[in-house]
Every structure is written in C-alpha cells, then in structure tokens.
Amino acid sequence: PCIGADYLMQPTGLDVTTPPDRGAVMMIDATNGEIYSMLGDVRSSDRQPTVVLQPFVYFEGFLQRLFTPSSMVYDVPRAFPGPADGLIYTPTNPDGRFRGPLNLRDAMVAGLLPPAAYVADSRGMNHIIRTAHLIGFNSIDENSADLDILARGGGVSVLDTTYAYSVFASMGVQRGVDTQPIAQGYRARNPVAVLQIVDVDGNVLWAYDDVTRQLSQTKIFEPSLAYLVNDILGDDTTRQQVLGTQDETLQPDYPSAVLNGLSADRRDSWTVGYTPHLVTGVHLGRLDDANMSLDAYGRQGSAPIWRALMDYVYERDALPADDWARPDDIEDYVVCEISGLVPSDANPCPTRQEIFPPGSPLLTDPYWQVYEVNTQTGQLATANTPVNLRAEQVYFVPPDDILEWWIESGQPMPPTDYDTI
Numbered sequence: 001p002c003i004g005a006d007y008l009m010q011p012t013g014l015d016v017t018t019p020p021d022r023g024a025v026m027m028i029d030a031t032n033g034e035i036y037s038m039l040g041d042v043r044s045s046d047r048q049p050t051v052v053l054q055p056f057v058y059f060e061g062f063l064q065r066l067f068t069p070s071s072m073v074y075d076v077p078r079a080f081p082g083p084a085d086g087l088i089y090t091p092t093n094p095d096g097r098f099r100g101p102l103n104l105r106d107a108m109v110a111g112l113l114p115p116a117a118y119v120a121d122s123r124g125m126n127h128i129i130r131t132a133h134l135i136g137f138n139s140i141d142e143n144s145a146d147l148d149i150l151a152r153g154g155g156v157s158v159l160d161t162t163y164a165y166s167v168f169a170s171m172g173v174q175r176g177v178d179t180q181p182i183a184q185g186y187r188a189r190n191p192v193a194v195l196q197i198v199d200v201d202g203n204v205l206w207a208y209d210d211v212t213r214q215l216s217q218t219k220i221f222e223p224s225l226a227y228l229v230n231d232i233l234g235d236d237t238t239r240q241q242v243l244g245t246q247d248e249t250l251q252p253d254y255p256s257a258v259l260n261g262l263s264a265d266r267r268d269s270w271t272v273g274y275t276p277h278l279v280t281g282v283h284l285g286r287l288d289d290a291n292m293s294l295d296a297y298g299r300q301g302s303a304p305i306w307r308a309l310m311d312y313v314y315e316r317d318a319l320p321a322d323d324w325a326r327p328d329d330i331e332d333y334v335v336c337e338i339s340g341l342v343p344s345d346a347n348p349c350p351t352r353q354e355i356f357p358p359g360s361p362l363l364t365d366p367y368w369q370v371y372e373v374n375t376q377t378g379q380l381a382t383a384n385t386p387v388n389l390r391a392e393q394v395y396f397v398p399p400d401d402i403l404e405w406w407i408e409s410g411q412p413m414p415p416t417d418y419d420t421i
Contacts, residue, residue: 007308009249011300015293020269020284020301025309026162028279032213033166033175034192036278036313042158045139047283048268049156051261053132053149054116055168055229058108060128061119062225062357069105069232070333070340070354073115076100076405080121083146091117091151094262094296099242100406101398103340105354109235110242111261111297117147125149133186135174135220136164151264161272162281163191168230168257169274171223171324177208177216189218224327224357231324231355233257233273249303252310254321260306262298266291269301276322278313282306329358338396341365348394370394374419385419 024040061067076098082089091113092098098114099106107115120128129142137160145154167174176189197206208216234257240246250258250273258273269284269292282302286292294301313319333356335341336349341363343349349368372381375391395414398406407413 004308004312007311009304009307011304013295014300017293018286018290020286020292020294022287023282023284023302023305024158025305026158026281027309027313028162028166028191030166030169030274030277030279031175032192032208033177033189033216034195034208038159040158042162045155045157045160047156047158047161047270047285048152048263048265049137049140049149049154049161050151050263050268050270051111051259052156052161052270052272053128053154054111054113054261055108055233055259056132056135057116057120057123057128057150058104058232059225059229060123060131061104062228063131063221064123065357065359065361066123067104067119068340068354068356068360069103069108069228070335070352070356071104072101072339072341073104073107074101074118074402075107075112075114076402078114078118080117080147083148089117089146089148091147094264095243098405098409100409100411101338101402102242103338103352103354105232105235106238106242108232109239111259112242113151116150120147120150130185132164135167136160136187138182138186158281158283159191161270161283162279163187165272165274165281166191166279167220168226169276169279170217170226171230171327172219172221172226173217174220175213175217189216192216222327222357224329227324227327227330228355228357230257233259243297245299247299249299249307252307252314254314254319255323256310258306260298260303262292262294262296262301266294269294269298271298271302271306273306273310275310275319276324277319278310280306280309282309331356331358331360333362336365336368339365339367341367343368346370349396350394367397367399368394369397369414371414373415374421377419377421379415379417379419382419385421 024042026042027036080089126142176191179190181188195208236251256275260271272281282305284302334351344364347370374385381390
C-alpha cells in the first residue's frame with residue numbers, strides 16, 4: 001500500500017509503447033537544506049539537463065541587468081553556431097510551433113527553446129554555466145558546453161539539480177553543510193544528510209542544531225533576483241496562455257514555482273518545483289536508455305509524480321501555503337506587450353504590468369506605431385479621405401532581423417499604399 005499513490009493524478013491518453021520505467025526523486029527542506037528523501041539513483045551525473053538549465057540562462061541576463069521579465073525575445077526559426085566548425089544548431093519547440101517575438105516572462109514560464117537559445121547566445125553559454133556552478137551544478141564543463149546542451153547532451157545529477165533550485169527557493173541563500181569545492185567557482189555547500197553524530201557512549205560530537213543552521217548558509221545573490229525567477233516560474237496563467245493548454249498538474253493549491261520538460265531525444269523527463277518550504281526534483285527515463293512515448297512537453301511523465309509528492313507532504317506536515325515575500329527594491333512598470341518597453345506618448349500600445357529588478361534601464365518603445373487608415377479600403381488615409389472613414393490603427397512593426405519571418409507567417413503589417421478614392 002502506498003499512501004502517496006492516492007495523490008497521483010492519472011495521465012490521460014498515455015502512449016504505453018515505451019513508457020518510463022526508471023525514476024529518481026530528491027526532496028529538500030528549503031528552510032534549512034536538510035534532505036527529506038532520496039529515491040533511486042540521484043547521484044549519477046548522467047541525466048541530460050535540457051530544460052532545467054533554461055531558468056539559469058534567463059537568470060544570467062537578470063544578474064547582468066541586460067534582461068528583465070518584460071524583455072523582448074524571439075521564438076522564431078534561427079540558426080546558431082553548432083558544437084563544431086561547420087555545424088549549425090537550429091532549436092525548435094517540442095510542439096513544432098513558433099510564436100514570434102514575445103516577452104521574456106512568456107518564453108521562460110512556457111519553457112520555449114528558441115528564446116532560451118537566443119538569450120544564451122547573447123550572454124555566452126560558458127558564463128551561464130559558471131553561475132550555475134556557484135549555485136549548485138558540479139558536473140557541467142563550461143569549456144565544452146554549447147547551446148545544444150539546452151536540448152540534449154551534458155550530464156547532471158538529480159541531487160545537484162534539486163539542490164541548485166533550493167537556492168531560488170531560499171531567495172538567494174544556499175543552506176547546507178560546508179564542503180570543499182571541487183574547483184574554484186563551484187558550490188561550497190552540500191545538502192544536509194546527517195543530523196547528528198554521537199560516540200559509543202552517546203555523547204554528541206556534532207549536531208545540525210539551530211546554532212549550526214544559522215552558521216550554515218551563504219548568500220549567493222540578491223533576493224530580488226531570486227524573486228524574479230520564482231514569480232515567473234509560478235505564473236501558471238501565462239504558461240497556459242502561451243502553450244494553449246489547460247493542465248492542472250503543475251497548479252497545486254499553494255504558491256509554487258515549477259519547470260517541466262522533455263529532452264529533445266525524449267530520453268529525460270524532468271519536473272523540478274519548489275515553494276518557500278520544500279523543493280522536489282523528479283527525473284524519469286528508461287532502463288534501456290531509449291526514448292519515451294510521452295507527450296511533447298512531458299506532462300504525462302515526471303509532472304504527476306512531482307505533484308503527488310508535493311501534495312502529500314504539504315497535507316501530511318500541514319505546511320502553510322506561504323508565498324515569497326516581495327523584496328522592497330522590486331519595481332512595477334507598465335510596458336508594451338511584445339516589446340516590453342515603455343509606451344510612448346505619440347504611439348499607444350497594448351500594455352501589461354511587469355516587475356523589474358532595481359537599476360533596470362527603461363527605454364521608450366519604437367515598435368508599436370499608429371497609422372491613420374481608410375476603414376473602407378484599409379489603405380493609408382490622405383487629405384481627401386472622408387472624415388467618417390478615417391480611423392487610427394495600431395500596428396506592431398518588428399525589428400529588421402525578424403521582419404521576414406513576421407511577414408511570411410502572415411502577421412499584420414501596416415498598409416503601404418495610400419487611399420486613392
């Protein structure tokens with residue numbers, strides 16, 4: 001009998017041709033770094049990281065103040081230099097769709113691959129991996145990692161992955177016991193696996209008590225940067241809007257941040273999610289290392305297990321449904337949809353409210369433009385166009401480097417011909 005199984009949401013329409021038959025789970029107390037549970041092989045660094053690296057790509061942009069949650073990124077077909085001379089890497093989304101230019105929040109919460117590659121290419125994958133080392137990933141070599149690692153290749157452990165995300169759960173603080181870093185720039189702590197050491201006579205030689213807990217933490221980055229990541233990964237509404245799906249698996253009844261995905265070769269199914277109290281990482285694969293017959297985004301794989309475990313622990317331990325406290329230096333601004341820039345007085349745009357880290361540059365939007373047209377012909381109005389047929393229409397005119405895709409995909413463009421009637 002398994003009590004946790006009662007919490008499992010059964011996936012519908014599952015293709016059982018090659019289902020996952022190997023799994024690993026890691027659960028960590030986010031408040032003190034203590035391990036709740038380890039199941040399966042959580043230590044082997046042979047799991048392709050793929051989607052679990054995407055938030056670190058965007059985090060590097062936040063860290064350098066080059067990107068914000070509203071920044072415009074591109075979900076379009078684009079070729080990048082491959083891992084060797086002459087090779088080209090062209091990332092695609094699991095569902096085969098491209099959504100064009102969009103705000104970074106939309107791309108990050110939906111786990112879209114082309115925008116992540118776009119941001120990673122602008123920052124340099126080696127810089128991103130170095131930051132990931134400091135936060136918790138020990139096994140990725142920044143000198144050999146290229147953009148393709150966002151889809152396939154590389155190797156991480158479930159332990160390192162879950163522990164790395166505990167730093168976001170703790171708002172930038174790494175909690176755990178001291179350890180000797182494997183090299184300069186790598187993490188200097190490990191999750192807590194031993195709570196007490198006693199000798200044969202029962203004398204306590206060492207204990208992870210309240211005093212030790214207070215000393216066993218290191219501030220890695222500012223709380224405001226962690227808050228950006230947590231707020232985006234917890235935005236279920238935007239995730240559903242971008243992907244066009246209604247999925248309750250990743251929407252528990254308490255605030256949580258979660259990422260979920262499947263490697264490009266369908267060999268690794270990941271779900272890593274956390275709250276201010278608990279971090280859970282779930283990885284599924286196959287013993288024969290073959291690809292799995294899961295849905296495009298892997299919702300039928302590790303996600304239901306993650307949800308069941310989180311719900312079980314929250315109910316069993318009566319954990320409070322706390323959210324992360326918003327840092328005082330987080331700022332709110334009204335920005336244009338798609339471009340993420342500040343609306344101009346001359347050209348209105350559809351807007352959204354977005355959060356910004358302190359010190360973010362604020363630029364005026366040049367992409368949304370107003371055109372006066374003849375509503376009957378759809379052409380540009382002239383002095384001879386009757387007043388009752390004149391109307392102002394707002395168009396998004398994309399940057400030159402994606403203009404060709406915008407036109408070929410049938411997106412609206414302002415008229416170029418003048419009214420002759």
